[in-house]
Amino acid sequence: MRVVIPVGALHLGGGCKNLADVANALHTRGHDTEVLVPEGMPVVYDVHCKLTRIPSLDPSYIPYGDIVLANFYTTFKACYEAWPRHCVRFSQAYEPHWVPDKEFALWTYAHGVPIVSLSHWLDDQIFNDVGQRTFVLNPGIDPQIFYPSPVRKRLDKDKRKIILYLARDPDSGYELKGFHDFVKCMELFKEAYRGKFIVYMVCPEKILSLPSGIPYRTFGAVSDKEFAELYRTADVFVSSSWIEAYGFPPLEAMACGTPVVTTNSGGILDFSEHLKSAFITPPRDPRSLALALQAVLTDEDLYQTLIRGGLESASRFTQYNFEQRFVNVMEQIVRERSWQRK
Numbered sequence: 654m655r656v657v658i659p660v661g662a663l664h665l666g667g668g669c670k671n672l673a674d675v676a677n678a679l680h681t682r683g684h685d686t687e688v689l690v691p692e693g694m695p696v697v698y699d700v701h702c703k704l705t706r707i708p709s710l711d712p713s714y715i716p717y718g719d720i721v722l723a724n725f726y727t728t729f730k731a732c733y734e735a736w737p738r739h740c741v742r743f744s745q746a747y748e749p750h751w752v753p754d755k756e757f758a759l760w761t762y763a764h765g766v767p768i769v770s771l772s773h774w775l776d777d778q779i780f781n782d783v784g785q786r787t788f789v790l791n792p793g794i795d796p797q798i799f800y801p802s803p804v805r806k807r808l809d810k811d812k813r814k815i816i817l818y819l820a821r822d823p824d825s826g827y828e829l830k831g832f833h834d835f836v837k838c839m840e841l842f843k844e845a846y847r848g849k850f851i852v853y854m855v856c857p858e859k860i861l862s863l864p865s866g867i868p869y870r871t872f873g874a875v876s877d878k879e880f881a882e883l884y885r886t887a888d889v890f891v892s893s894s895w896i897e898a899y900g901f902p903p904l905e906a907m908a909c910g911t912p913v914v915t916t917n918s919g920g921i922l923d924f925s926e927h928l929k930s931a932f933i934t935p936p937r938d939p940r941s942l943a944l945a946l947q948a949v950l951t952d953e954d955l956y957q958t959l960i961r962g963g964l965e966s967a968s969r970f971t972q973y974n975f976e977q978r979f980v981n982v983m984e985q986i987v988r989e990r991s992w993q994r995k
Contacts, residue, residue, distance in 0.1 A: 657718030801910025907963030
């Protein structure tokens with residue numbers, strides 16, 4: 654089976670890492686796999702298969718594949734125009750919810766090609782708009798990187814608590830990650846919480862700040878191994894996203910034995926359950942997020958419940974399982990297309 658994967662770039666981020674991982678998994682399974690990247694665009698992940706630089710994402714530069722994997726709305730048009738009967742849509746986020754050209758983004762889902770999505774929430778969004786169900790494949794974590802500390806965390810009223818947060822810059826296109834909601838949450842939390850705390854903020858785009866009086870420390874872009882160590886160091890991880898097709902950071906935190914406080918951003922419900930593996934609050938509700946954070950950091954029983962539930966949930970979602978299921982689905986699509994032609 655020949656698989657062609659045109660990408661806009663392979664920059665730092667969960668979606669691009671997924672693409673590199675599935676390309677490598679297809680290559681390892683013995684399939685002829687080629688990743689196409691426009692000239693000048695970054696490639697930060699190690700790609701084991703053939704990687705070809707092309708002038709642009711134009712149909713004329715996309716070679717034949719039994720599978721031509723369109724993986725973002727900006728890559729679909731060229732893939733479909735070049736090889737309509739071989740195109741497969743890999744959806745890692747529902748672009749009509751957040752990109753400027755919503756009508757064009759929706760158009761890329763409306764052609765009846767097979768679609769792979771990352772969560773049941775994402776599958777529902779696509780079905781509600783275009784009436785097509787998808788192959789739902791939940792990504793997972795690498796347990797060699799994301800694992801708990803040997804000593805389980807416990808609440809200590811005299812110890813300064815570390816609150817870990819992934820701070821995405823709203824001005825760089827990440828408004829849906831809810832940074833301003835987190836700022837308000839921390840202002841409310843500071844008023845109510847009687848213990849000592851500090852916020853650790855990982856800031857991939859640019860260093861962001863919190864209001865005066867809220868203690869915090871910032872980190873730039875970090876590697877998976879560095880992030881895993883931060884998870885293990887933290888007493889709690891907070892996510893404030895409005896919408897997530899899946900949401901890797903809460904799952905990674907669970908795998909590291911760190912309790913999670915998160916908004917119900919959609920896709921997280923495939924791996925988290927309220928008050929069992931995470932404390933889940935409504936999105937765009939900083940007060941509820943602050944109350945949840947206070948509850949988790951003052952209730953030992955709840956704290957331990959979330960640790961146990963998070964570890965159990967994370968153990969069922971591994972990167973290896975996702976990759977193998979992804980390759981199996983690609984092989985299934987090719988087989989079914991062959992039968993249809995016969």
